[in-house]
Structures are given as structure tokens and as C-alpha cells.
Amino acid sequence: MAHRRIDHGFLQQRQDLDVPRNLLQERDVSTPLPAFLTACAERMAGRTPKDHSPEERRTPRSARGERGEANRRPPFLPFVSVAVRIRPNLSQEPVALWAKSSPSSQRVCCHRGFLLEEYEFSRVFGPEDDNRTVFDQIQGPTLTASVFQGVNETLFAYGQTGSGKTHTIFGSRSEPGLLELFVRRFFDAAPAKAALFAGCYEVLGDSLTDLVDSRRFLAEGSLHHEDIVHDELFAKTQRCSYQIVRVRTAEMCLSLLNNARWNRTSGVSSFNEDSSRSHAIVHLFVQNPGSDGCASIGTLTLVDLAGTEKEHENPSEKGRKCARLLNTSLSSLNRLLRKLQTGSLGESERRQSVLNKCLWEYLRPGCGIALVFCASPLLQHRAATLSTLAMATDSKLIQSQRKSQYVNMPSPRQSARAQASSLSPAAAVAPAGWQLPCSQLSNRADSADSSGRDAQASSRYGTNGRAGILAPGKKQQSGRPV
Ligand SMILES: Nc1ncnc2c1ncn2[C@@H]1O[C@H](COP(=O)(O)OP(=O)(O)OP(=O)(O)O)[C@@H](O)[C@H]1O
Structure with missing residues (x-):
């Protein structure tokens, strides 16, 4: 059966879409303070x-x-954008870094042998702070509310290997991570009509791998084929896709994403026996219909970056090769972050790596960005820690001018007409949960569907490296390099 490609509202902001203008509305929510x-x-x-x-x-x-x-929407609070988290010292080794927080200031002290340096940040978390504290202090509930209002909010865990990034995002057996806390908050706060979708993939070098395995859920019957669509991206030499799954309960969402976590590539690094050897990206999409015929489309993106490490310090040859790939993509991301800091982000940064391409939609102006810089307190890691702190200090300059994204909702009559119309067959395959954006964009999506249209597709979507959304039951295609 020929599959059809459909698109949805999350991609509607792009300049290159031939979508009627009125389908896309951006509302600036960054009122002067x-x-x-x-x-x-x-x-x-x-x-x-x-x-x-x-x-x-x-x-x-x-x-x-x-x-x-x-x-007229509920107001936003100014969010904490840069936080530093110092992990506990699990050994007896000497430390060079500690938190010095008071009600009036949040500081990190670093002992440099002959002098003591202090850095100030929006929030500083010490070894005694758990993930729940981090969630509350970075205003997790407010970020969730922002996503429900159609803003793309992105949270990074950044730092050297073994500094506690995965612990922060995914948690441990004894402690839920930010991901679980956000998912629970999303389901607690979701209005009855809102629809939630989740996706998780890893990026290693030029390849993107979907980490979500929906087969068990399909076999159990808790998930149906029509609940899954596929977002496609052009990586360097191939087209990659990942699943976006409609999640109806917090338990199901967490089970799906926890499984995804265990599918991630791991290995040994210079300071972590169980080190993540890829960048993991989790998206939680929210489609929230309002009473005015519009639906807001917001995304929470959690990024657990692989840790930086000196290539030669990795104990194995395979590990050194992997570290090289990771360091290269981290350098490109660093350059992108530097451009964000100076307010000079240009389209060229998107093309520098597959990681940049994947994150572009969620980092560009209009998105909210929060960074949690994880650091090891150990004296032996001081050089890496200082470079993390330097990046954190410069990242305080990043300004999030948040914008909400909306799509028009079709009336029930329009939906019925679209489904019946032979001009928009994609509408007929759009799953019920996706009916709003998919069916409205069906004509455009459909025209990119036929085989042999790679060149056309790449010219249409190539500028931001996305190929669009595939309908349920799609198969990944190999494509021309872009
Ligand atoms: N705040 C913390 N509280 C308790 N344990 C922590 C904390 N931070 C890190 N750890 C522990 O330290 C170890 C390394 O942490 P983690 O794997 O999260 O580091 P990482 O920065 O993700 O490393 P890599 O980049 O190599 O994947 C884990 O065993 C983790 O449980």
C-alpha cells in the first residue's frame, strides 16, 4: 500500500511551507517586563x-x-534560564568546587590553588538538592503552562562526562528525573481537550536513531497504528525518521520513554562506567484547542547531551572514536549557543551538524531555552568544570523572546468535507488525534508524497532539514543526501 506523507502544525512556522498564511499565527508573549x-x-x-x-x-x-x-492569556513569569548543578562527591578525592547559596545570591565557588573564584547564576544546586528541587526551582510547572500556551520550551543538560546530566533528565531507580516530573505535570495540568504526543531519539555523529519501541504497546492494544506518525529529517547522507506517539496516560508515556532510555547507546568514558554515548532528545508535543477556533501547538524538548571528554582519556579505541564524534557535534552546538548568546544566530548554524538540525526548531528565536550545567566538584576535573562554568556564564546572555504558535481548528463540517474530498486524501489517513493540523495541510503534504520526488521534497523542506510527517504505517525511505 502506498503510504502518504502528512504534515502537522508543529512545522507550520517554517518560511518554506506553502501553507495559507492564516493557518499560522504567532503571538508575541514577550511583553516588556x-x-x-x-x-x-x-x-x-x-x-x-x-x-x-x-x-x-x-x-x-x-x-x-x-x-x-x-x-489575553495568563501571563508568564520570567523563567530561570541558566542553572548550575554540582553533583555529589561519591569518592574521597579532594574537591575544588562547591555551592554557596543564600536567599539573596546563588553562587558557585571554585578553588584555583592561589585564588578563589565566585560565579553567580540564576540557580545553583548543590549535592544535597534532588531532581524534585531542580524541577521546582527551574519553575517546571510554569514551563509546562508555557507549553500549553503554544511555546516551544527547550531544556538542556550540559556538562562533562559523569557530571550528572542523565541523572538530572532521566533520574535513577531511586529518584525520578525531570522527564518524569514534567510528564506527570503535563498530565495533571492538561485540559480535557488537549492531546499529548511523545517522541525520543538519539543522535550520534551523522545518524539519528529512533529510541521508541512501540511494538509491545501495539501488541497489548494500548496503542493503535493510527496513534503513531513519523517525523522525517534529512541527516547528512540519509533520511531518518522517528515516531511521534499519541500518549493518553502518564503511565504509558513514562513506560514508552523509559524503554527508550534503555535503548540508548552507552559505553565507558574516562569518568563514567555507564556513560551515554549519544545525545538523547525527548519531545513532548501538546496540541491544546482553545475556545476561539484556534489550537496552540507547544513542545517541551529535553536534551541530555553526551558528556564532553578528552578523546585520549577514553580507555578504549572504540570509545575514543565515539568521543571524537560526540566532541565534533558538541563543538557545532557550542557555536550555535555562542551565536544565541550574541543574538547573531543565522541559518548557517543549522546545517553544521545533525544535532543542530534536530534542535533548530526548538532553539531558534521564539523558543524558551533553559540550560542546566552539570559539574563535577572534583579537583581532578577542574579544567573541564571551568570550561563548563565559562559556557554557563556566557549563556546568561541568551534571551528567550517566547512566542506562542497557533493553528486554526477546522470546524466539524470542514473536517467531514475534507475527509470526503478526493482532493485531500491525506485527511482520510490522518488519525483522529491529528485531525486538526494534518487535515488542514493535507494538500501540501500530499503533493510531497509520490515516489521520485526527492528533489522536490528536498527543495521544499531541505532548508530546515525536515522532510515532514509520515502517515501511520509508513516505512522509512532512503533518500538523496541533502
Ligand atoms: N545529583 C546526583 N545525585 C546522586 N547521584 C548522582 C547525581 N549526579 C550524578 N550521580 C551519579 O553519578 C553517576 C554518573 O552520572 P550520569 O550518568 O548522570 O552522568 P552524565 O553526565 O550523564 O555522564 P555521561 O555524559 O558520561 O553520560 C551515576 O551513577 C549517577 O547516578
């Missing part, structure tokens, strides 16, 4: 426009931090 905070305080105090003084009423609403009817 003073006006924004005034508006927040007023709303929290239950003050309505009627309570304003005549003078306030003469001031334009925009200057008072208020918005038009269409943009």
Missing part, C-alpha cells in the same frame, strides 16, 4: 480595567501591559 509585571500584579490582585483611574484609562492598553481580546 515592567509593564508586564504591573499587569500580572494587577491581575493577581483581582484588579480589572474598570478599577483603573481616569488617567490610567487614557494610557494606551499596550503601555499598561494589557493585550487585545485575542491575546
Whole structure:
């Protein structure tokens, strides 16, 4: 059976889509802070426009931090964007790094032999802080609310090998990680009509591997073929795809993602017996229909980067080869982050590596970015730690000008007409949960479907390295290098 490629709302912001303009609406939610905070305080105090003084009423609403009817959404708090986490010292070795937090400042102290350096960050977590504390302090619930309002929020765990990145994102047997805490929060906070989708893949060098294994769930009947679609990306020399699965319960989502975690490539690094030897990326997509005929489309992306390590310090030849690949992709990502810091991010950075390509949609202007820099306190790791702290310090310059993304919802009559229409057959294969964005984009998606259209597809999607979304039951294709 010929499969059809469908697209969905998550990709609608791209310039290269020939989607009618009115399908895509971006709303800037980055109100200038003073006006924004005034508006927040007023709303929290239950003050309505009627309570304003005549003078306030003469001031334009925009200057008072208020918005038009269409943009009236719950306000955001300014999020913590850069945090440093110091892992516990599990050995008896001397330390060179410790946290010095007080209600007024959050600092990291680093002993450099002849002098002591102090660095200040939004949040500093010491060895005694667990993942729950990290989740609360980085304002996990607020980030979740932001995703429900259609913002792409991305959280990185960054640092040298063995510094606690995987522990932070995926947790351990005894402690849930940020992923589990976010998933539970998503399901607790989800409005009845919202639909949640999850995907998880790893990137190693030029290859992307889907980590989600849905076969067990399909066999059990807890998942149906129509609950799965495939997002395609052009890696350097091949087309890769990963599954995006509709998840209906927190338990199912966690089970799927925990399995994905164990499918990840691991090995031995210079300082970790069970080191992640790839970058793991988890996406939680939320489609949240509103009452005004629009649905917000937001994504939470959690990135557990592989740790940096000096190639020659890895104990095996295979490990050294792997470290080289990882360091190369981390250098490209570092360059991208540096551009973000200076506000000079350009399209060329996207093409520098497959990792950059995968993360581009979730890092570009309009997305919220939070970074948790993990560091080892040990004296022997001081050089690597100082370079992590330098990156963390510079990353304080990154500004998140968050934007919400919306798509128009088709009316029930439009959906029925689209499904019946022979002009939009993709609508007929779009699973119920995807009916909104998929069916609206069906004409475009369909035209990229036929075989022998690689060149056309690459010219359409190649500029951001994505090939689109494949319908349920698709098979991965080999494609021309882009
Ligand atoms: N905050 C923490 N509390 C308790 N244990 C921790 C903490 N951070 C790290 N560990 C432990 O240290 C070890 C290494 O941590 P982890 O695997 O998370 O590091 P990593 O930065 O992901 O390393 P790599 O980059 O090599 O994958 C694990 O056994 C982990 O359980």
C-alpha cells in the first residue's frame, strides 16, 4: 500500500511551507517586563480595567501591559534560564568546587590553588538538592503552562562526562528525573481537550536513531497504528525518521520513554562506567484547542547531551572514536549557543551538524531555552568544570523572546468535507488525534508524497532539514543526501 506523507502544525512556522498564511499565527508573549509585571500584579490582585483611574484609562492598553481580546492569556513569569548543578562527591578525592547559596545570591565557588573564584547564576544546586528541587526551582510547572500556551520550551543538560546530566533528565531507580516530573505535570495540568504526543531519539555523529519501541504497546492494544506518525529529517547522507506517539496516560508515556532510555547507546568514558554515548532528545508535543477556533501547538524538548571528554582519556579505541564524534557535534552546538548568546544566530548554524538540525526548531528565536550545567566538584576535573562554568556564564546572555504558535481548528463540517474530498486524501489517513493540523495541510503534504520526488521534497523542506510527517504505517525511505 502506498503510504502518504502528512504534515502537522508543529512545522507550520517554517518560511518554506506553502501553507495559507492564516493557518499560522504567532503571538508575541514577550511583553516588556515592567509593564508586564504591573499587569500580572494587577491581575493577581483581582484588579480589572474598570478599577483603573481616569488617567490610567487614557494610557494606551499596550503601555499598561494589557493585550487585545485575542491575546489575553495568563501571563508568564520570567523563567530561570541558566542553572548550575554540582553533583555529589561519591569518592574521597579532594574537591575544588562547591555551592554557596543564600536567599539573596546563588553562587558557585571554585578553588584555583592561589585564588578563589565566585560565579553567580540564576540557580545553583548543590549535592544535597534532588531532581524534585531542580524541577521546582527551574519553575517546571510554569514551563509546562508555557507549553500549553503554544511555546516551544527547550531544556538542556550540559556538562562533562559523569557530571550528572542523565541523572538530572532521566533520574535513577531511586529518584525520578525531570522527564518524569514534567510528564506527570503535563498530565495533571492538561485540559480535557488537549492531546499529548511523545517522541525520543538519539543522535550520534551523522545518524539519528529512533529510541521508541512501540511494538509491545501495539501488541497489548494500548496503542493503535493510527496513534503513531513519523517525523522525517534529512541527516547528512540519509533520511531518518522517528515516531511521534499519541500518549493518553502518564503511565504509558513514562513506560514508552523509559524503554527508550534503555535503548540508548552507552559505553565507558574516562569518568563514567555507564556513560551515554549519544545525545538523547525527548519531545513532548501538546496540541491544546482553545475556545476561539484556534489550537496552540507547544513542545517541551529535553536534551541530555553526551558528556564532553578528552578523546585520549577514553580507555578504549572504540570509545575514543565515539568521543571524537560526540566532541565534533558538541563543538557545532557550542557555536550555535555562542551565536544565541550574541543574538547573531543565522541559518548557517543549522546545517553544521545533525544535532543542530534536530534542535533548530526548538532553539531558534521564539523558543524558551533553559540550560542546566552539570559539574563535577572534583579537583581532578577542574579544567573541564571551568570550561563548563565559562559556557554557563556566557549563556546568561541568551534571551528567550517566547512566542506562542497557533493553528486554526477546522470546524466539524470542514473536517467531514475534507475527509470526503478526493482532493485531500491525506485527511482520510490522518488519525483522529491529528485531525486538526494534518487535515488542514493535507494538500501540501500530499503533493510531497509520490515516489521520485526527492528533489522536490528536498527543495521544499531541505532548508530546515525536515522532510515532514509520515502517515501511520509508513516505512522509512532512503533518500538523496541533502
Ligand atoms: N545529583 C546526583 N545525585 C546522586 N547521584 C548522582 C547525581 N549526579 C550524578 N550521580 C551519579 O553519578 C553517576 C554518573 O552520572 P550520569 O550518568 O548522570 O552522568 P552524565 O553526565 O550523564 O555522564 P555521561 O555524559 O558520561 O553520560 C551515576 O551513577 C549517577 O547516578
